[in-house]
Amino acid sequence: MTGPTLDIQNLTVALPNGAPLLRDVSLRLQPGEVRALVGESGAGKSMIGKAVLGILPPKVRRTRGEILLRGQPLNALSPARRRREVAAFSALIPQDPLTALNPLRKIGPQILDPLRRIHGWSTTRARDRALELLERVQIRAPERVLDSYPHALSGGMRQRVLIAAAFAPSPRLIVADEPTTALDVTVQKEILRLIRELQQETGTAVLFVTHDMGVVAKISQQVTVLFAGKVMEDAPTAQVFTGAAHPYTRALIAATPSSADLTRPFSPVPSDLIGELHAQIAREDALRSEATR
Template identity: 45%
Template sequence: MTPVLSVRNLTTSFLVDGAWKDVVRNISFDVMPGETLAIVGESGSGKSVTSLSAMGLLPKGQSRVEGEILLNGRDLLQLSEREMRGVRGNEMAMIFQEPMTSLNPIFTIGRQISEVLTRHRGMTAAEARAETIRTLEKVRIPNAASRFDEYPHQFSGGMRQRVMIAMALAARPKLLIADEPTTALDVTIQGQILDLIKQLQEEEGMSVLFITHDMGVVAEIADRTVVMFRGDQIETGPTTDIFRNGQEPYTRALLASVPALGSMQGQAQPLRFPRVDMTSGVTTPPVPMRDTVDHRKTPVLEVKNLVTRFPIRGGIFGRVTGNVHAVENVSFSLQQGETLSIVGESGCGKSTTGRSLMRLVEPQSGEVQLDGYDVLRLSGAGLRGLRRSVQMIFQDPFSSLNPRMTVGDAVAEPFLHHRLGTRAEARDKAASLLERVGLPASMMARYPHEFSGGQRQRIAIARALSLNPKVIVADESVSALDVSIKAQVCNLLMDLQEEFDLAFLFISHDMAVVERVSHRVAVMYLGEIVEIGPRAAVFEDPQHPYTKKLMAAVPVPDPARRGVKRGLSVDELKSPVRPADYTPPRRDYREVAPGHLVMVA
């Protein structure tokens, strides 16, 4: 059988400071007809550069691609740019990680997909419209005909990714390159997209080159796997063999870093991730946290009936025509030394809940008690005092750190702002905290851009600790990190929790990580908590249909599940927008086990 894509001795270099630097070296692999080949590795491994080299999308003059890239026997590196335009979108197509930056915001999605058909298939506008609607229906976009004339911003993240897939499939290519197509998506949307790619592959008989760092996704979708590490191809083989008998230390280390849903059964306390050396593959067994939570004490944080809404204005006079019900009647408590995780899809209100507690957004009503103080009544000096007791770690540390400020100054700044000591004391404290989060104090004079993503997140954690807070709100603080870095940062947070008796409000959509780090879990849907209880109760005996849906969508790092389809609903998350005069219904909860509450439908 002849490969659809055959890559031989691919070496890609970039021009850096006047010299060529290899970032991908001597990569070789084949993608057979109807096969899915995964290229896996962490950030900087060269996997995305490999795919961009194949598509001819690297900047001319700044990049050099050597070797052979044969598509159906034709060497793409010998083609002119005009000839490559006939190949892209026609014989091979690509789905990118972030659909909003790949779709043109000023054109309707129908026009953007139709362009592929008129360009490569010579269809008339009417023919292209009919075929585009058929393709949108194929990727399970509801009411495809009526959505043809809508713009990218009118679609959710998951639906935009479906539009990208429709565009890639419009000309029925023989090869689909999917570059991290599910990394930025919620777990349920990720499950839908993986199911969709499997189904379309069966229907169209196309080959897929799937690029990811998520070993759970690899296990579910790939027939064969290529493992890359720092620009080199270190291992290739059938996915089952890679998972069960990986030869290279890095491969084994990647697999050891992956949290598996259900691995916490019988474990009373949160469990650290195994400490893995990514170079040697040596794994130190995970260590459970000691029991630091005393439920006899008064909670450090108590939230009752919290409501946060955002007004929608319209008309000539800017009257309020409706409200976004972001947080609706939310109640929970948090003990010193405890981690309460809030989980749910994008738009469910979990981040707004965290911001409301800190008064970064203003709630409409409710009570927030912190150490006996009513947070919602504070102002001025009282509010500044609150910020000493509650700190936040954001999802993207690069955007939360001042790029013009050294990391030493960034960590010391809150200490100085709250006048807790002299400048010298602030620098000593910053040095001590950086050392505590695993960074040498000698790095204090560097700037944020000189650090990796995982190191920047450690800096953000050090900064949050500079005021000795009692509560830390961690808002998707590990979502954007590679799997091994994610494990390291989670272990760091648990170490710090034990050392400083911290309470964490851990906001995430990563169910496997949440299961590992949590004492208790709250599940949010459309601004409301639909289920809350001890971690073991929620994960081992989920009661609400939405909780069960979240669990079912999590990719499992087991190649035996390849080909399994979850049958998840493709409905978009319902809108939290309500008319201005809307009154929410009264909600009742039943206690199915001690501390385990479920909303009654």
């Protein structure tokens, strides 16, 4: 029986002063599954993806827990071996397509170089695969795009390039870090459709970071709801939308604007609920700190 693609066990990530950014996060991502990480800004969604990919910010450290890819504990590997394993196994679709692409290099080398250097492909094979994926994400004249600089492309086209680059080596895991945030609604819908179609065709597992419950409903089978680095709820997406167990999850759903009912008033997450959650987490942090002394 095939095990999980990604298995995060009690992951805690903290600043040098010990302040936790992630608090005992555990989740599993099965082959071919799309799991959404959702929560407000600062909830720790992107931090989980960075921890998995080994690109935590400077001075931020894992203080507890394990991350396993295909059952392989990454923490047991040397830094160089870990980089090789992660690069060969996973890929990232970043949030901002403009800053993610080097403005001084043409698109072609930015897609082809990782395929040649990390995966050992020939230039011909890498170029053929790049052209195939660019066509698959509905970019016209892919040869011209490979020979273009990022500034010559629209935001939607740059994001399509990043999707093609991520799927090109057929990774088993993709971390999609809010890949539609900077796009307008029409382009966002198309990008989500492309990611979902490619994911279904390739069987790639996707960890999809978003703050938008509407996006969660469209793309994921499982959802992990985070607040202040702590998991509030972890359940199948359909279950979350029909009967969320945690009041914070219900508040997030209620705060999502509805195109079906434009007269419905905006309903932000209640401030008293936010206060209660912060107080609860502070108590838990204090108890944990006392227990480790």
